[in-house]
Amino acid sequence: MKQDDVPEPVDARLGRRLAELRAERGWSLGDLAERSGISRSTLSRAERAEISPTAALLNRLCHVYGRTMSRLLSEVEEEPAPLLRAAEQPVWEDRASGFVRRSVSPPHPGLRGELVEGRLAAGADIAYDRPPVSGLEQHIWVLEGGLAVTAEDVEHRLDAGDCLRLRVAGPTRFRCVGGTRARYVLAVVLP
Structure with missing residues (x-):
């Protein structure tokens, strides 16, 4: 609010x-x-x-x-278009966790892939108890800072330039490691 x-x-x-x-x-x-x-x-x-x-x-x-x-x-945006300029990309913020999410891809209900930019404040930690869609494929490419991603009880530490691919079936956790924010690209592919 x-x-x-x-x-x-x-x-x-x-x-x-x-x-x-x-x-x-x-x-x-x-x-x-x-x-x-x-x-x-x-x-x-x-x-x-x-x-x-x-x-x-x-x-x-x-x-x-x-x-x-x-x-x-x-689904809550006004009119989806095939081209989404940077200034028009919807940004959503979870103020409680220090997470900022930018929807980079133009939305389209018939497509299976999308790109998201994520930013986590220094020390931010987000845990998801389940994927939004079981079997979701994710590619996490870190652009700045450090990120620890936990999936299936395995923690993967990523630094700038590193990319992790995984298929999400259970709980996941994204944690900003280091003293600065983490910025990453998340490529999501529906099963």
Whole structure:
């Protein structure tokens, strides 16, 4: 929320989309809470844009709805185009964790691949309890700083220029290591 308690336009659109996805399935807040492991009150507040959802919360909802975070975020953007200029690329921030996500690829529901720029503040640590889509392929290319990525209980330490490829089936963790922020490109390919 902004300081004056007026939701950011993207938060309001995201809240509406989350409510639509739940309604499309005929689920109550209780049904969604049971499926996602997120409290009904938190879900309700996210749908009403009273809170800006964290990356971990959105990841859980994406898992339940069977879509990537990029797809969900692209669904709340105005008009997808084949060319997305740098100044027009949607940026979403998880203020609680120090994570900033830029959707680099022009969104398109029929395509399986997408590019995302991630930035983690020094010391930031994000854990996802499950992938948004099981079997998701990810390529993580570090541009600046250091990043520790944990998947299947194996930690991979990446420095600038390093690239890790993995297929995500369980919990993952992204941790900024070192005294400066980490900036990386995440290439996501749907199974």
